[in-house]
Amino acid sequence: xxxxxxxxVILIILLIAPVIRAQVYPGEKWQITDDPAELGFDLKKLExxxxxxxxxxxxxxxxxxxxxxxxxxxxxxxxxxxxxxRKSFLSALFGxxxxxxxxxxxxxxxxxxxxxxxxxxxxxxxxTLRDCIKARSGIYHDALYESERMxxxxxxxxxxxxxxxxxxxxxxxxxxxxxxxxxxxxxIFQAIEEEIAEPIGMENYSAExxxxxxxxxxxxxxxxxxxxxxxxxxxxxxxxxxxxxNGRQLIPADWVEESTRYHSDACLYESDGYGYMWWxxxxxxxxxxxxxxxxxxxxxxxxxxxxxYIMIIPEYDLVVVHRVDTFEDNSVxxxxxxxxxxxxxxxxx
Numbered sequence: 001x002x003x004x005x006x007x008x009v010i011l012i013i014l015l016i017a018p019v020i021r022a023q024v025y026p027g028e029k030w031q032i033t034d035d036p037a038e039l040g041f042d043l044k045k046l047e048x049x050x051x052x053x054x055x056x057x058x059x060x061x062x063x064x065x066x067x068x069x070x071x072x073x074x075x076x077x078x079x080x081x082x083x084x085x086r087k088s089f090l091s092a093l094f095g096x097x098x099x100x101x102x103x104x105x106x107x108x109x110x111x112x113x114x115x116x117x118x119x120x121x122x123x124x125x126x127x128t129l130r131d132c133i134k135a136r137s138g139i140y141h142d143a144l145y146e147s148e149r150m151x152x153x154x155x156x157x158x159x160x161x162x163x164x165x166x167x168x169x170x171x172x173x174x175x176x177x178x179x180x181x182x183x184x185x186x187x188i189f190q191a192i193e194e195e196i197a198e199p200i201g202m203e204n205y206s207a208e209x210x211x212x213x214x215x216x217x218x219x220x221x222x223x224x225x226x227x228x229x230x231x232x233x234x235x236x237x238x239x240x241x242x243x244x245x246n247g248r249q250l251i252p253a254d255w256v257e258e259s260t261r262y263h264s265d266a267c268l269y270e271s272d273g274y275g276y277m278w279w280x281x282x283x284x285x286x287x288x289x290x291x292x293x294x295x296x297x298x299x300x301x302x303x304x305x306x307x308x309y310i311m312i313i314p315e316y317d318l319v320v321v322h323r324v325d326t327f328e329d330n331s332v333x334x335x336x337x338x339x340x341x342x343x344x345x346x347x348x349x
Contacts, residue, residue, distance in 0.1 A: 103184070
């Protein structure tokens with residue numbers, strides 16, 4: 001005699017069973033929802049956020065939830081400057097080479113041949129490459145591509161020992177770029193194209209979008225490039241997914257976790273925390289990740305002068321990309337972007 005399962009029991013099993021959804025990745029083009037409510041957003045509040053950006057200098061904004069664009073506006077396919085977001089791309093590139101032992105983070109700048117002109121002191125030579133990507137080298141040599149704020153906050157030369165003091169230091173970041181190219185034999189912009197842009201299907205980036213900044217201040221070049229909001233959002237999604245793109249591990253997951261966790265206090269820049277060339281949210285710090293908005297610990301971001309941001313919020317499976325036309329000397333302050341982020345967060349139902 002066959003026994004029949006009780007429909008009530010089946011219903012209960014279905015209700016308590018975990019809902020398993022395949023992770024979404026963009027194909028040749030991004031998937032854009034017709035109804036933000038399906039992804040947990042209030043359309044009216046998103047429109048209020050968009051209206052707010054009419055009063056500031058936002059050029060483009062893209063909001064990605066669970067791999068799908070919830071809402072976007074502005075020139076999302078126009079190439080804008082990265083400024084310091086270049087550093088977070090370099091951090092991502094480091095991952096595979098650290099894993100393979102090609103880049104050894106605890107070698108000193110002296111061992112790696114990362115001197116400068118005028119020469120480094122014996123103490124400065126003891127700083128490690130890890131110190132550099134953490135912005136803790138203590139090498140306050142003149143550097144290329146520094147903002148006036150960076151120059152104003154720079155400690156006196158030889159005033160801090162390597163590893164003991166955090167300062168957002170372009171000498172460190174530029175020397176890290178020199179180290180990458182020297183140790184891997186690859187140019188940064190070509191590596192971005194081959195190891196990140198092509199595998200994740202960036203629509204517009206190529207190695208020709210980057211250039212080197214040289215000058216008398218230092219032998220270590222800066223490495224800015226231009227990129228669209230859509231392509232920057234792909235990079236943000238790659239980092240959100242811990243370096244995995246549709247089943248392919250492009251950046252080691254443990255490197256993503258290590259590089260985007262708190263390593264240093266960033267109060268000197270009125271922010272909360274810093275990792276390996278990423279800004280990192282840190283609860284109970286003197287300053288928030290952004291003014292005027294509470295973001296959960298685990299949030300991390302890449303930032304460029306003038307108001308360029310990639311905000312990555314794992315707790316909400318969320319990426320927000322903000323662009324400004326800094327070619328025209330426009331800018332959006334951290335307070336203005338913080339207000340915009342609060343409006344976006346408030347739009348989540």
